[in-house]
Amino acid sequence: DQQVKQNSPSLSVQEGRISILNCDYTNSMFDYFLWYKKYPAEGPTFLISISSIKDKNEDGRFTVFLNKSAKHLSLHIVPSQPGDSAVYFCAAKEWDATNKLIFGTGTLLAVQP
Amino acid sequence: DAGVTQSPTHLIKTRGQHVTLRCSPISGHKSVSWYQQVLGQGPQFIFQYYEKEERGRGNFPDRFSARQFPNYSSELNVNALLLGDSALYLCASSRDGASTDTQYFGPGTRLTVL
Numbered sequence: 001d002q003q004v005k006q007n008s009p010s011l012s013v014q015e016g017r018i019s020i021l022n023c024d025y026t027n028s029m030f031d032y033f034l035w036y037k038k039y040p041a042e043g044p045t046f047l048i049s050i051s052s053i054k055d056k057n058e059d060g061r062f063t064v065f066l067n068k069s070a071k072h073l074s075l076h077i078v079p080s081q082p083g084d085s086a087v088y089f090c091a092a093k094e095w096d097a098t099n100k101l102i103f104g105t106g107t108l109l110a111v112q113p
Numbered sequence: 114d115a116g117v118t119q120s121p122t123h124l125i126k127t128r129g130q131h132v133t134l135r136c137s138p139i140s141g142h143k144s145v146s147w148y149q150q151v152l153g154q155g156p157q158f159i160f161q162y163y164e165k166e167e168r169g170r171g172n173f174p175d176r177f178s179a180r181q182f183p184n185y186s187s188e189l190n191v192n193a194l195l196l197g198d199s200a201l202y203l204c205a206s207s208r209d210g211a212s213t214d215t216q217y218f219g220p221g222t223r224l225t226v227l
Contacts, residue, residue: 004155032213043117043203043218044156051213089155098169099146099210103155 003027004092006104014112019077021107023090026071030092034101035064035075038087047088048075080111115140117206117219125225126194134189134222136204142217144168144210145187147179150201150221162187163210191224199226 005024013019021035031052036044050057050064050073057064063076077084090104118137126132138145144163148156161169162181176192185206191198201223205216 036218041220043205043220046215046217049213049215091155093212095212097212098161099144099207099212099214099216100158100161100169100171101148101156101216103148103157105153105155 001026002105003030004090004102004104006088006090006107008107009105010108010110012110012112013080015082016079019075019080019084019109019111021075021077021088021090021109023073023075023104024071025073025092027092027094027102028071029094030102031095032093033064033066033073034091034093035062036089036091036103037084038089038106044089077109080109082111082113085109085111117204117217119202119204119219119222121222122220123223123225125227127227128194128196130194130226132191132194132224134191134202134204134224136187136189136206136219138185138187138204138206139217142206142208143185144207144214145181145185146205146207146210146216147187147189148203148205148218149173150203152200156203159189161210168210194226196226199224 034049035047091101146161147159150156158171207214
């Protein structure tokens with residue numbers, strides 16, 4: 001069963017506008033969430049993370065929001081730039097002795113100039 | 114500083130063969146994790162190693178094994194290859210493998226099983 005879900009396979013936005021990528025999870029034991037970006041022929045690149053004790057974390061143009069009651073998180077990119085075009089993965093982990101990440105299936109973001 | 118490196122970049126094998134994939138972590142990082150990414154899916158956790166000891170194992174058959182060397186590099190071995198093993202194999206390193214330690218991924222090895 002898919003514990004981390006990204007229900008939108010793709011998203012297209014205009015340069016300068018806001019991109020909102022969504023992620024839902026089912027495991028209530030998850031306590032740390034991350035977003036990774038992946039370009040073709042490269043490995044995933046860490047973007048931003050959030051602990052379950054927070055509901056928002058901001059880093060430059062990227063903000064992650066966490067709604068624990070809804071088991072939902074979102075990544076906001078403002079303003080969107082053509083270089084942001086990539087596949088975005090949501091990932092989650094439980095508080096345990098490992099650093100095992102559970103990934104969603106990804107959302108392909110296309111930012112149109 | 115060099116990032117995570119993986120070799121080879123691409124590999125073609127036939128069913129039943131054995132394969133070894135290699136990973137060198139970022140300098141100073143002591144933990145290495147392996148993930149399998151099948152087309153259209155997100156990466157799936159296979160193993161984590163820290164200080165040469167296995168710290169975690171995902172839901173993969175015993176045909177998959179790994180080890181970590183004293184210099185913290187790692188190998189992933191897959192025996193008796195199946196067509197379904199065709200995937201991108203990603204290695205990630207982190208400083209000490211702690212729960213919230215950021216993982217940095219290599220470019221991956223693309224394995225095709227014919």
